[in-house]
Amino acid sequence: MSKQFTKAEVAQHKDEKGMYIIVDSGVYDIAGFLDDHPGGAKILKRMAGKDATKQFWKYHGKSVLEKYGPKLQVGTLKEEAKL
Ligand code: HEM
Structure with missing residues (x-):
C-alpha cells in the first residue's frame, strides 16, 4: 500500500496482470x-495506465472510493517535478 509509483510506472501496467489507474x-x-464494475469493463480498460481522476469524479462520489479504495489501492503517486 505504501509503494510509490511514477506516472511512467503506472503507464506500464495496463493488462490483466495488473491494470493500474490513478485517482487523485x-x-x-x-x-x-x-x-x-457496475459501469462495465470496457470503460475501465480504456483508462488503463492513465490518470482517471476526472472520469472517476464525473461518475462517482466519495463513498465509492471509500468502499472500494482500500481493496484496490496498490500505492500512491510519486510527486514529480512539473515542468
Ligand atoms: C477505482 C476505480 C473505480 C471503482 C471502484 C468504480 C466503482 C463503481 C461503482 C461502485 C459503480 C456503481 C454506481 C455507484 O455506486 O455510484 C460504478 C459505476 C460507474 N462507473 Fe465506476 N468505478 C471505478 C472507475 C471508473 C472509471 C475510471 C470510469 C470511467 C472511465 C467509471 C465509470 C463508471 C460509469 C459510467 C458507471 C455507471 C454509472 C451509472 O450507470 O449511473 N468508473 N463504478
Whole structure:
C-alpha cells in the first residue's frame, strides 16, 4: 500500500496482470475488478495506465472510493517535478 509509483510506472501496467489507474494521488489496480464494475469493463480498460481522476469524479462520489479504495489501492503517486 505504501509503494510509490511514477506516472511512467503506472503507464506500464495496463493488462490483466495488473491494470493500474490513478485517482487523485492514489494508484489502484482494477484488473480484478473489471467484471465487477457496475459501469462495465470496457470503460475501465480504456483508462488503463492513465490518470482517471476526472472520469472517476464525473461518475462517482466519495463513498465509492471509500468502499472500494482500500481493496484496490496498490500505492500512491510519486510527486514529480512539473515542468
Ligand atoms: C477505482 C476505480 C473505480 C471503482 C471502484 C468504480 C466503482 C463503481 C461503482 C461502485 C459503480 C456503481 C454506481 C455507484 O455506486 O455510484 C460504478 C459505476 C460507474 N462507473 Fe465506476 N468505478 C471505478 C472507475 C471508473 C472509471 C475510471 C470510469 C470511467 C472511465 C467509471 C465509470 C463508471 C460509469 C459510467 C458507471 C455507471 C454509472 C451509472 O450507470 O449511473 N468508473 N463504478
